[in-house]
Amino acid sequence: MSPNGSIERMRVYPSPNPNITLIEITYWSCGLRVKGMLAKPKKEGQYEGILYLRGGIQSVGMVRPARIAQIASEGFIVFAPYYRGNRGGEGKDEFVGEDRMDAVYGLDVLKLFCLPNRIHLFSFSRGGIMALWIAILRNDITSLVIWSGVSNIYLTYEERNDMRRMMKRVIGGTPTNNREAYEKRDALTMINEIEATSLIIHGRKDTNVSFEHALVLEQALLGNNKIVEAWYYSEYTHFFPSKVNRQIVKDACTWMKKQRGV
Numbered sequence: 001m002s003p004n005g006s007i008e009r010m011r012v013y014p015s016p017n018p019n020i021t022l023i024e025i026t027y028w029s030c031g032l033r034v035k036g037m038l039a040k041p042k043k044e045g046q047y048e049g050i051l052y053l054r055g056g057i058q059s060v061g062m063v064r065p066a067r068i069a070q071i072a073s074e075g076f077i078v079f080a081p082y083y084r085g086n087r088g089g090e091g092k093d094e095f096v097g098e099d100r101m102d103a104v105y106g107l108d109v110l111k112l113f114c115l116p117n118r119i120h121l122f123s124f125s126r127g128g129i130m131a132l133w134i135a136i137l138r139n140d141i142t143s144l145v146i147w148s149g150v151s152n153i154y155l156t157y158e159e160r161n162d163m164r165r166m167m168k169r170v171i172g173g174t175p176t177n178n179r180e181a182y183e184k185r186d187a188l189t190m191i192n193e194i195e196a197t198s199l200i201i202h203g204r205k206d207t208n209v210s211f212e213h214a215l216v217l218e219q220a221l222l223g224n225n226k227i228v229e230a231w232y233y234s235e236y237t238h239f240f241p242s243k244v245n246r247q248i249v250k251d252a253c254t255w256m257k258k259q260r261g262v
Contacts, residue, residue, distance in 0.1 A: 002028045004101075005108025013037065017069040025079070026089075029105045030098060034089040036081040036106055037063050039072035040113060048142075048257065049114030051107055051134070052080035055125025055148075057093050057166065062086065070246070071122060074253035078122075079110040095126070095170045096153065096185040100133045107138060118142055120256045121196075125209055125238070126150050132187035132194070132217075141196040143259040145252050148202055148209050148238050151217035153185045159210055191220045197259045198228040199252060203236030229255070 002008065006028050013022040023038045041047065052068055055061035063080040072078045083099045084091035093099055107119060121144035123131035128149015135141050150156050154175050157167055168174060175182045183189075198221055202214035214232065221228040231248070233240070240248065 001031050004028055004030065005105040007109060007112070008033055013065065015039075015069055016066045017073060019043070020069040020072050022065055022069065025109060027105065027109050029084065029102045030091075032084055032090040034081065034084045034091065034102045035087050036079055036102075036109065037065065037068060038109075038113065039065075039068040039078040039080075041072060041075065041077070045075075047075060047077045047114050048118035048120065049110045049116075050076045050078045050120045050122045050256070051103065051110055052078050053103060053121060053123035053127030053130040053134070054080060054082070055123075055127050057095055057126065057170070058086060061125060070249060071253065074250060075257075076120075076253065077110065077114040079106055079113070081106040093170070095167065096129050096133065097171070097181075100130060100137070103130055103134050104137055107134070107140070116140075120144065120259075122252070122256075123147065123149055128209070128213070128217075129153065129185070129187050132191070135196050135198075136187060136190045136193040139195060143197045143199065143256050144194075145199045145201065145256065146214075146217065147248075147252075148206055149200070149213065149217070150209050151213045151220075152188060153182055155210070155213060155216070157182075160208075188216070188220050191226070192224040194221070194224075194226055198226065199255055200228065200230045200232075201248060201252065202230075202232055203238065203240065204232060204234045205236060206238045208238035 009026040015022040121131040128146040
């Protein structure tokens with residue numbers, strides 16, 4: 001068994017962008033071989049790093065090569081963990097359980113390729129609460145972006161009737177009969193540990209991850225005297241129109257480069 005964050009294997013993956021190289025990486029996390037995708041500009045240079053934290057679970061919300069290539073084209077090296085149990089990776093996705101460590105050690109993989117003192121988190125949907133945990137567990141994060149992100153695991157269970165069966169199976173019960181399992185996933189109780197600057201992006205018409213998640217997170221960060229910026233859009237849902245989406249990616253990447261870190 002190799003050390004956490006060490007690379008087991010790399011293979012070049014077809015890239016949708018001629019200026020971006022994609023590499024699928026198998027690395028070690030908690031004794032498991034897990035996978036993720038790295039996107040890096042072909043042009044030589046010193047690049048800041050982004051750990052991209054995907055949404056969904058299993059095949060739903062899987063890392064899209066076009067998405068991380070898009071972000072990398074803004075002048076970053078991007079690594080996106082698939083999380084354990086996905087795309088041939090060992091173990092099972094635990095929906096913000098021990099799979100958090102796959103992102104923690106994914107940071108160590110990313111640091112092998114980018115400027116190690118300029119690391120950002122870019123998250124979407126379920127990835128939002130993953131990003132919060134990484135910022136809590138690591139002290140080497142410059143900034144984090146939470147886009148349409150889950151911040152409150154209890155609120156997700158309450159709002160998403162269609163996800164309750166999955167959450168009961170994966171987490172092991174309900175917030176009522178297995179409170180300990182949900183408490184372990186509750187990032188809001190540890191929000192004071194976050195030192196990085198945060199950017200929250202959310203559509204007010206989001207029905208997948210309600211706008212309440214953004215408000216709860218913003219209030220929690222401000223209540224702990226953290227630096228946070230919020231971009232709220234009254235006309236959009238969970239998924240933004242492609243043209244708007246591309247512009248916000250550009251704007252968020254510009255925002256990340258301006259952050260001084262800790």
